Amino acid sequence: MIEALVGLLRFAAPVAFAATGETVGQRAGVINIGLEGMMLGAAYFAMLGSLTTGSPAVGLLCGVGVALTLGAVQAYFTLRLAVDQIVVGTALNLFALGLTSTLYRARFGGSGQLISVPRLPQFGPGLDAALVALPVLVVAAAWGLFRTKWGLALRGVGEYPAAVEAAGYGVARLRFQATVVGSALAGLGGGYLALGVTGSFAENMTAGRGFVAIAMVTFGRWRPAWVLAACLLVGWVDSLQYELQARGLGIPAQILIALPYVLALVVLVAVGKGTAAPAALAVPYRRER
């Protein structure tokens, strides 16, 4: 039972990490459509790091580092140049997909071998350090957003950046910090996919998890704990559909595979209009001179 729960947690963890970071980002008005690319880039370099050093911990750090680098690019474009966030995110996704696939093919393409690298060491009922860190990070995100001065300013930036600027805190700096948190957690999510869940890599292995993470933030109404719950729910439905497939109920696999996405959509429709969305989400901030 406990192991099943841990298994579910592990399966949902990559999305949950990324969604937690995205929650912080969106609270600051930053929507990171490039999450998928950050996760994928992190997954590749985490795998590479673990492979070359033999240390999954170092691998995970490599993953986070790469995601942070992509986050810096994102920040430069969205904050310095005030380019639309969705534009930059779309380009980053393309970039990461092209980069990782090209590098992977160059390095491993001809081998015909599946990649298998050291995974994060497990203890107890299949736990590992990152998995234990997940709830801690979720609590930290909630605490940081709602119980610290930084969080107040950050949320202000997501609602009405001019007010925070007038209060004396740089909008760009706060959004940059949110981008850093968001991309570090995206990196953790991608890295964990490679080193916590699979111990392996394949081209495009994130398979849309970054996009799902973005949807989960809305699903969880921009509150870290609820977002985590949303990730677990959708993860549970996703693993449930494999149970149903294995039971051989005769339902076409495609319909079952679509189940978690349809569920998320239905829930969003049911929750309906809410004022929870940060008012300045995805709105570039240009300081008046």
Added chain:
Amino acid sequence: MKRALVTVAGLLLALVLTLAVFGVDVRQGLSLIAEGAFGDKFGVARTLVRATPLVLCGLGMAIAWRAGMYNIGGEGQYVLGGLAGAWVAKALVGPAPGLANPAVLIAAALGGALFAGLAGWLQVRRGVQVVISTILLNFTALQALSWAVRGPLQEPKGQLPLTERLPDTVMFQRFDPQTDLHAGVFVAVAAVVLTALLLWATKAGYLLRLVGQNPRVARANRVDVGRAQIGAMLVSGGLCGLAGGVDYLGLIGQVGDGFSQNWGFLAIPVALLGGLDPLGVLASGLYFGALMAGGEGLARFNQLGPTLVYVIQAVAVLGLVALNARSRPKPVVDDD
């Protein structure tokens, strides 16, 4: 004029830089890309054929984004267009083959339109942001396609996960049997003209732009903002669906799992690069089409995976938005 020159120079620079960074002999790389894109009739045809869905979907994105609707569901809408087209074709090819071609196009546009309209409706009436719903709808559409080509739309022998191939008589005319270039490119050109007219010379297009720039002004002038937004999504999805229908009728006459080659996603950078303007979309669609075609040439005769093309595209988009950072139109997001 000056901006056009800077743009062209920037695009070239993005290409050269990416090739150099990945250790490709730049001269050879460029000549491979140029040859793949324009070297001979095959290259030209390849470029135009790739540009066709990019332009159509790109126009769709431009319409939606102009109205402030961040439609990123072009992929799903393209797929649904193909599916709807295949469904109509299945019904019509036997009894009324003469009608099949236009009927497929209409069905494809309707399929895409309804799918995007759903996302628009969800935002307007239920407050679910289009950005989010179209992400989820993309996944759903791909699975729907996957199911349909194994179920109701599968070829009659029931062996392959594909629809039955359309007879040549139903498909678009091809200009040269050796190339894929088909009459569907005219659909794309017509769509450019019509969307330009829509945006700049009709009441509906004006309202759509106004709603995208400041929905509150529109509301204060008794414009039904929700209707304009849903309308924009319908047109947007219709264009993406139409792209699916055109590819279906023009290229392989079959729909299968891999029906969309990411056209719906690539259309976003196309639209942005084109400044959300139909003529700009035409130009950027041709550029991307050439890049895809040239990239295939590069991938085929150089050691690089076709995936490098994605890097080039991303660098080009980032480079260009950086150049345009100051003059780009900024949609105002509705805040209630």
Added chain:
Amino acid sequence: MASLSVRSVSKRYGPVRALTDVSLEIRPGRVHAIVGENGAGKSTLVGVLAGFVTPDSGTVELDGRALPLGQPVAIREAGVDMVHQHFMLVPAFTVEENLALVRLGGLGGRLDAPELAREAVETAARLGWSIDPKAPTGGLPVGSQQRVEILKALAGDKRVVIFDEPSAVLAPDEVEDLLKVLRRLADEGKAVVLIAHKLSEVLAVADEVTVLRHGRVALSTERAQTDAEALATAMVGDSPGQRHAPPASGATTLPDRADRPSLTVSGLCAKGDRGNTALDGLDFTVRAGEVLGVGGVDGNGQVELAEVLAGVRPFTGRADWTPGRPRVGYIPQDRQSDGLALSMSVFDNALIAGLDDPSLTRGPFLRLGALRAWAQGLVDRFQVKTPNLAQPVGGLSGGNQQKVVVARTLATRPDLLVAVNPTRGLDLKASAFVHDQIAAAAEAGAAVVLVSTDMDELAALAHRTVYLSRGRFVDRLVGADA
């Protein structure tokens, strides 16, 4: 000793000289008013003082020490703060959170909003304001929001407090209260800078007055040594023809002609944006040619009433135009958010009024040539100062932006004209222009509903005035001495 010395400050925006060689002294314990026409450079000047605008040249000294120009935070810490014309409040935050935001003193550490806001809440009590610290700010009436904004500016020990057009959004009794607060702050030894368009307010509270014209100081004087006439002259210059006679005060009552078309409203109810009851059973009639003034303290249903009449807000009850259906023109209260798409061109912003004109459209199509000629006609007729029709409207000054709204609204020759604070933030000349246009529209046969918090405006234009309080009509404005 001078508290704040402005020395030869200049600022250009491209070809526009917003400020040219401006010097003045702002002294502690005194209210220093800055007046001038739209575009005269007032906002730019105080922007420089508060650090939001970096001047091209010149210095500002606070007690002999140079202010770090262009650095709002450092300037605030030095003791200069500003109440913005457009509120700098996060609507989704509670009052307490908004107050805490400016008192964080750095971003490290735990947030204790009630503690951080305590001083401000005490200040509020001292000023006799009752404000619920836990209320969401966005839900408060405008006057209360401004109080929050003022409380923000008073955080810590401020030496200089700047108010940019604070009265524009307030009802008369609120203005009165505000002026008392300004006086009180000055009496506490602060230097108070006030930008206002209403000379009556300026003369009521200021100790010193500086007039800006075309970015230069046209006059700087003690209050005692000037009057409205002199200030108005300094603002617009001496050139004949530029001065406007104040609008004929107290429009004549209209004979009640039953045969004229009229709007008859009965049992009108409507909900506000937050689902509150905004209008609670209104009955009235407006006839063609009549200007019905609607007064009252902001937030008592005026905007909702205007929106219902303009056809953009659902309602229950009856509102009938006889005979037939009226052509409605609507001048919304906030031109920047509801009136104009700032990044679109003057042409595009005018266009919305031309859509229903059969001579300017052909079926679903626009007749672009005809429309351009028509829009140019509007720009000429209403004297909108714009380089061309393609100019983004956000680049015009506030007065010219409002002219675009008024022009396109009146261009449709509406049967029913609904206007909300149509001269807010406009200078005398522009205000008079807008008033003339509204009066002319009524004369030409429009029924006008004029919602305004400005008693003078109502007195000047309205044939009769009704007052709203909590969504119902009351006899006269509570607490107003109009």
Added chain:
Amino acid sequence: TGGGGGSTTTSSPAAQPADAGFKVALLTPGPVSDAGWSAMAYRGLQAIEKELGAEVNNQQATDAQIRDAMRSYAQKGYRLVIGHGFEYNGPGVEVAKDFPNTVFVSSSGAGSSANAGAIRFGLEEGFYLAGMAAALTSKTGRLAMIGGPDVPSIRSTFKAFKAGAEAAKPGIQVSDSFTGKNDDIAAARQATLAALGQGADVVIHQANAAAQGVFDAAKEKGALAFGANLDQNDNPSGVVLASAVIVAEPAFVALARSVKDGSYKGGVQLMAMKDGAIDFVWNPALASRVPPGVAARIDQAKADIKAGKLAVPMDQF
């Protein structure tokens, strides 16, 4: 080339339609880095290069790209274009009409002409043996099959696996699950865990690049697994009991040779165990996990298949 693995596959763009050298191209549905279906074909292509001195080239091409890629290669003087999958058959036959000097061969498919045809790899035979071995090894009497995309070639091998299991142990339960994707390792892992959670203790996959997820899940649950397409016995998970393998090299080389010497005739050619194109390879390291007598039974069945005495079911597609 998409393989990018080294300098082995470079070719100059200076295309001479004339027979400057013998040139062979490979089109794959996935990246040749997939450690499965496409990787296996890539090995075959490399063998052609090595043994025939051919100039080789490959590209990932799907759906709308297929015809264009085929024509491009033909135009550049390529004599043989192999499309690795059933979906290349129709386009190959069609394009072949315009390029009589080039041969278009697909892996699977039914259409053919003088210069177009198909090689049908009978991987079902390997899967059949795997099914037998799995059934005889299983302690719980439940087996699982994990597929990536739900395509006929994969379904057909799954049917053969099930048939082999039934033959060895009638009434055995075999489940199948599809993740819909070739690249989602985590999904393959979760699908495997779900199947194993319902009692299965032996699993076979058709998950290509995502197969590591299947093996890891098996390892985690103490189950055994079978490799597919390539010999995956040495997978570090240490759970691969045996692999059902396609040996593309001889088949591809033979094909290329027949094209080179002009003897290619078209038609659909079955390449199966008896041709040495399919094999079932035990993992010696796990020999102890195989119950006694099983190896012998499998050897017997293998011999029967080669001798044509045992017909393994194969779908036509």
